[in-house]
Amino acid sequence: MRIEEITIRHLKMAMKAPFKTSFGTVHEKELLLLEVKDVTGTIGWGEAVAFVAPWYTEETLKTTWHILEDFLMPILLHKDIVHPDEVSAMFTPIRRNCMAKASIEGAVWDIYAQQSKQSLAHALGGSKEMIEVGISVGIQSSIQKLLDLIKGYVGMGYKRVKVKIKPGQDIEVISAVRATFPDLPLMVDANSAYTLHDIDVLQQLDAYNLLMIEQPLAADDIVDHAKLQKQLKTPICLDESITSLEDVRKAVELGSCGVINIKIGRVGGLTEAKRIHDFCKEKDIPVWCGGMLEAGIGRAHNIALTSLANFVLPGDTAGSSHYWYEDIITPEVVVEDGYIRVPQSIGIGYTPKMDVIEKLTISKKVYR
Ligand SMILES: O=C(O)CCC(=O)C1=CC=C[C@@H](O)[C@@H]1C(=O)O
Numbered sequence: 520m521r522i523e524e525i526t527i528r529h530l531k532m533a534m535k536a537p538f539k540t541s542f543g544t545v546h547e548k549e550l551l552l553l554e555v556k557d558v559t560g561t562i563g564w565g566e567a568v569a570f571v572a573p574w575y576t577e578e579t580l581k582t583t584w585h586i587l588e589d590f591l592m593p594i595l596l597h598k599d600i601v602h603p604d605e606v607s608a609m610f611t612p613i614r615r616n617c618m619a620k621a622s623i624e625g626a627v628w629d630i631y632a633q634q635s636k637q638s639l640a641h642a643l644g645g646s647k648e649m650i651e652v653g654i655s656v657g658i659q660s661s662i663q664k665l666l667d668l669i670k671g672y673v674g675m676g677y678k679r680v681k682v683k684i685k686p687g688q689d690i691e692v693i694s695a696v697r698a699t700f701p702d703l704p705l706m707v708d709a710n711s712a713y714t715l716h717d718i719d720v721l722q723q724l725d726a727y728n729l730l731m732i733e734q735p736l737a738a739d740d741i742v743d744h745a746k747l748q749k750q751l752k753t754p755i756c757l758d759e760s761i762t763s764l765e766d767v768r769k770a771v772e773l774g775s776c777g778v779i780n781i782k783i784g785r786v787g788g789l790t791e792a793k794r795i796h797d798f799c800k801e802k803d804i805p806v807w808c809g810g811m812l813e814a815g816i817g818r819a820h821n822i823a824l825t826s827l828a829n830f831v832l833p834g835d836t837a838g839s840s841h842y843w844y845e846d847i848i849t850p851e852v853v854v855e856d857g858y859i860r861v862p863q864s865i866g867i868g869y870t871p872k873m874d875v876i877e878k879l880t881i882s883k884k885v886y887r
């Protein structure tokens with residue numbers, strides 16, 4: 520394939536409810552959508568997941584656009600590519616900026632799947648026809664509100680619930696959730712809100728039979744996570760700390776975690792995500808697919824990736840209607856009894872809805 524044209528659109532999507540974490544609140548999602556056309560006219564789609572502000576990782580929507588326009592597109596445009604695995608290698612001279620890299624690489628994978636007449640899931644080596652999914656619940660204004668929400672999600676069949684915590688809103692919250700839902704597969708995510716000084720609080724979490732504690736300590740740390748893991752029974756899951764297979768290798772070697780959350784954007788694309796999956800499978804480390812409040816294209820990529828065998832824990836890919844009044848793909852992503860059916864048709868298995876995309880677009884630029 521040879522990429523000849525790339526259209527970047529900046530979309531703004533209203534969210535049904537704001538999503539609050541220890542570091543901030545997302546009221547509406549802004550994202551970049553990439554429409555990538557190869558010389559034969561095949562179109563692949565990619566979604567850039569960086570938020571507007573750099574509080575989850577250092578990337579933002581604006582840095583994504585800048586890195587795409589000034590560095591990544593000049594590398595990719597008009598070059599012959601046989602397999603999408605080549606893209607991450609082509610991008611190695613550009614440091615980090617993983618979400619920018621992943622957005623364009625995902626579109627190349629989509630084109631490759633279409634041209635080799637297979638589903639994206641199959642192209643990635645996935646074999647599951649159904650994937651189990653859980654739900655991520657942001658910080659709520661009251662414990663009662665959280666319990667009511669969880670009750671609803673359990674009723675919908677979601678396979679596990681992830682609750683966001685931060686200092687001061689942790690033990691009391693989790694003990695109430697556990698008391699109300701004694702058998703619920705439950706985990707917490709701290710988004711780096713704690714330090715080793717909080718070890719007493721983190722150790723108290725051991726009492727609640729949690730599947731894991733996600734990213735309790737700093738994003739750039741694996742040393743303190745290793746110290747913490749030695750003093751916890753509950754496995755630590757790393758999210759923000761993992762940007763590459765190398766990060767995973769070091770974290771596993773140090774004993775910094777027992778579980779890895781793979782986000783395609785955070786690790787620079789599907790090829791690196793797959794490598795991390797394969798490595799963890801070999802090391803017997805369970806993985807699951809994280810979410811970035813994606814619109815339909817990102818959701819479709821997450822579903823394809825989750826079809827790989829070692830995604831043994833339910834991921835954060837909720838149904839489209841959980842976040843969006845109307846998603847940008849058809850059909851929308853549907854969760855039935857906690858499962859999503861992995862599309863078996865060619866490509867991502869969902870069709871972008873151009874009228875909805877145009878309606879949500881606040882700016883766009885075409886590159887040739
Ligand atoms: O996309 C989803 O449904 C999961 C959302 C989610 O939990 C997160 C999205 C983005 C940043 C974080 O707040 C958080 C996470 O850390 O996993």
Ligand SMILES: [Mg+2]
Binds near residue numbers: 710733759
């Ligand atoms: Mg997380």
